[in-house]
Amino acid sequence: MTKKLIEYTVDQEGIGHLVFDNPVEKVNSLSSQFIEEFLTVLNQVEGDSLIRGLILESAKPGVFIAGADIKWLKDLKTREDCYNFARSAHPPFNRLEELKIPTLAAINGICLGGGLEIALACKWRVAADHKSVQMGLPEVKLGVIPGGGGTQRLPALIGLQSALQLSTTGKSLKGSEAQSIGLVDAVLPADNFNQAAKQFLLDKINSNEDISRPWLSDDFQYGINDNEKNPEFRTKMFTMARDMVLKQTKGHMPAPMMVIDSVEKGTMEGFKAGLKAENDAFAEVLCSPEARSMIDLFLMQNAIKKVYGSEDRSIKPAEIKKVGVLGAGLMGSGIAHSAIASGYNVVLKDVSEEALDKGTNSIRGIFARDVERGRMSEEKMNKIMSLLETTTEYDAFKDVDIVIEAVFENLQLKHNVITEVEQYIPYHCVFASNTSSLAITELAKVSNRPENFIGLHYFSPVNRMPLLEMIRGERTLDQTVVTSVAFAHATRKLPIVVNDCYGFYTTRIVAAYIREALQCLNDGATVVDIDGAMEDFGMPVGPITLLDEVGHNVGAHVLSIMKDAYPERFAEDLTRVTVDDDRLGRKNQKGFYVYEKGKKGGVDESTYALFSTRKSLDLMRDDVQERIIMALINEVGFCMGENIVTNYNDAEIGLIFGIGFPPFRGGPLHYVDYRGIDTIVTTLGNLEKQWGVRFKSAPYWIAAMNEKKSFFR
Ligand SMILES: NC(=O)c1ccc[n+]([C@@H]2O[C@H](COP(=O)([O-])OP(=O)(O)OC[C@H]3O[C@@H](n4cnc5c(N)ncnc54)[C@H](O)[C@@H]3O)[C@@H](O)[C@H]2O)c1
Secondary structure: OOOOOEEEEEOOOOEEEEEEOOOOOOOOOEOHHHHHHHHHHHHHHHOOOOOOEEEEEEOOOOEEEOOEOHHHHHOOOOHHHHHHHHHOOHHHHHHHHOOOOOEEEEEOOEEEOHHHHHHHOOOEEEEEEOOOOEEEOHHHHHOOOOOOOHHHHHHHHHOHHHHHHHHHHOOEEOHHHHHHOOOOOEEEEOOOHHHHHHHHHHHHHHOOOOOOOHHHOOOOOOOOOHHHHOHHHHHHHHHHHHHHHHHHHOOOOHHHHHHHHHHHHHHHHOHHHHHHHHHHHHHHHHOOHHHHHHHHHHHHHHHHOOOOOOOOOOOOOOOOOEEEEEOOOHHHHHHHHHHHHOOOEEEEEOOOHHHHHHHHHHHHHHHHHHHHOOOOOHHHHHHHHOOEEEEOOOHHHOOOOEEEEOOOOOHHHHHHHHHHHOOOOOOOOEEEEOOOOOOHHHHHHHOOOHHHEEEEEEOOOOOOOOEEEEEEOOOOOHHHHHHHHHHHHHOOOEEEEEEOOOOOOHHHHHHHHHHHHHHHHHHOOOHHHHHHHHHHHOOOOOHHHHHHHHOHHHHHHHHHHHHHHOHHHHOOOOHHHHHOOOOOEHHHOEOOEEEEOOEEEEEOHHHHHHOOOOOOOOOOHHHHHHHHHHHHHHHHHHHHHOOOOOOHHHHHHHHHHHOOOOHHHOOHHHHHHHHOHHHHHHHHHHHHHHHOHHHOOOHHHHHHHHOOOOOOO
16 A cells, blocks of 8 residues: 555544645655655545644654655656646646645755645745754755745745846745745744644734735736835846846756746736746746756766665675875865865875975865855864875775875876885775776776776866766776775765776767867867857857867867877867967966966957868858767767767766766767757768768667667667
């Protein structure tokens, strides 16, 4: 028998208690079973003339209702499914609102999305004075909009500006913040919260408070002050809201705009018209490719959080107490920061005190910004910093459980430090290299314990980039992978585990991306068109800007490794052109763009003349975009076919979080599904005819076409 999600009782004082408690999940969420039970309780309440009031409460600590069950949305396959789903969305909320008795939502913790919409349909809301309380409408983060009346009840209750801000960004509020804008009527002590909430309701009942909702009357006007009721002010406010959304989403996400449209409709034509507009928009947005991609992305991220590192669950992660980091540069200091922030003792080694001071200052700087913003106390920062030990010697590596190497990208130097440090570290210690392009098996050749050897490829800046690409060398044991994956989870990273080759997954893709951008430039495209084309596609920065940011010398070094490893596709290396002119990008203030006092300016037109073989072909932005994206997609096909990437989720998560592939496109395999595998192969064939063998389709794509394969559909 299916276990119940909602309990309903009536107490001796005639107060009905509708208690949310999902017996199998950690959170309460809206699902078809939930709605069915909810409607049954409403029937009971409506038919019971003795009930004096109703409290909606949760028996789950720290959670009221976390929102809709995402799997429920995932199951909507066809347009018809989406429309039917949307059509059935409003009645439960409307019926709750229309009850003839006083109603109260007792919010003890997370109250998001559909959870907040239920609370909004109650007459009053109280929140527990507890840090677990979070209230908001995060639907836009999943590419959808609130579908349970949230776009109308929220502005009707708290005003247009606050509501637009909350519902277009998906931000959530603490209890006290919610009270300050009128979203909750009171914040009550967390101890005996449900009891206090009941007293709140009894007081309201005893004082005969009006339970009508102003927005249900025909003459209701949205707006909580004179400004919000002024038509001119409103017009400006909606324009500003749209401008803000456009700036943030660059027009790629329809959902926040649809939220604004629905709020505006309600404001102009009344609550009921607003609800109808919300319902139509909800049905439409649910079927959008952006929403389908974002919902998949949410599920993929959850799946990645459960990655174990081996099919054999009898292999348990070894305990890591102390971490050694070699190299206190950009990456080493970032890795050390990430480890101490998660409570690990860290010893950081570099060749000079000067390098160590620089690294330590940059670590402290990251925490200091948190202190400045009030996110961390100074005392806590000092406590965390005390976990860090710095040294120019190896002695302190005698008791480390994992070493992460982040010295310069040079095979000989890396071989030297591996040989040196292995004289000190205990035998069980995992050795991880943060190389961005060298093969792990090649690096491990000098190791006397290659089974403990793994690649841990962090991304810069480490404190902001969640991805951790883990590379399994030919001789890496599952035990090493399992321990490293557990370390990744403990330091709040998203681990993907790939097999070994030069550039593994993400670096191969980014190399193809930059390579083709430079080929376009050499064929006559402008820097502005190349970067613009890729920003139009949704990348956070274009490939030329990216090269300026990472440094042309770094790019040239990686491209030369790719050229040796994959000569068919990386034969012509154009990265050297600018390096030979001592153009390194932002780091020496000289790149494809002009830099003044650290600020990026316009394009440095003199760069074009360096490309002596540059043609003047008439390339449109669309051509440029197609070439660069297809170069990237083709390399993904090679990585899949060579079993470097072993599952679809890793292919998507790796590029979204590693190189900024647009999340609303769901990742490269979603993109292949969207275009259709036949189109991908045909397009690659055409590009090969026009631009050469580097576009020759990966055999994986041809096989996928023959099998009529799709990946996420
Ligand atoms: N910069 C990036 O975006 C990025 C991203 C991923 C991976 N990586 C990889 O991380 C590694 C480090 O890159 P980085 O950008 O931090 O370089 P960096 O130049 O900022 O730092 C390298 C540090 O290593 C130190 N070092 C050199 N020899 C050493 C030795 N024998 N013992 C201890 N320390 C030594 C140097 O003094 C320097 O402080 C490289 O392999 C690089 O490919 C870089």
